[in-house]
Amino acid sequence: MNDDAPARVLLDVDAESFERLVVDELDRLPDDMVEGLDNVVFVVEDRPDDGSLDLLGLYDGWALTERERYGAGELPDRIIVYREPHLAACADESELRDEIHTTLVHEIAHFYGIDDDRLHELGWA
Template sequence: MPIRLSEDEFGELVDEALAGLPEQFVQYMENLSVEVQPRPTRELMKSMHIRGGGNLLGVYHGVPLTQKNVDAPIDWPERIVIFQRNIESICDNHQQVIEQIRTTVLHEVGHHFGMDEDDLEKLGYG
């Protein structure tokens, strides 16, 4: 049976996952916000050509650092969205939620740093 956490508790777990990132990465995340939403919107799912929506755990909106041009204007806002109910729906206990949040946060941060799905899969964050 899926576990359910309060919005505050889930948000704290996301914050803990972010706090565990090495400082050398955090310095490149100043203009990146991370937020929690219950589920992806229909519009987002349609734009990503995904049916259903239960398997989308997070998404990165922005231009990866590897594709930025110093002369180009900043494309605001850059953000990561973590989908609480989708993560909870695949977890059976609190520890699994913690591990899945960490994996999802690292996956989306990886996109910010220019990694693609294959890169992330090789690192265990696919």
């Protein structure tokens, strides 16, 4: 371990306040982006299963481009936003809001079938 590396300091935002920020940022997204979300739930979790602080969000489901047999009765897809990685990556609430916004757009794009390479081209990854 490099002793010269700065330690990650987490912003102090509790789970309830973070969830409110996620809802606020969802409300700020364009209607045509969120109106097409069918059978998708948004979930806030503290950290990914591996405990890392490197993953900000995850789309867990089938993209629209892969939904050949998708239909009624299917469990909802999930867009997961990880609280602690966001807090570790951001210096203040303004930066936190921006990063939550970017994460939401990124994960919603996966729902629509847009892959990471295309998101990089568009500046959303």
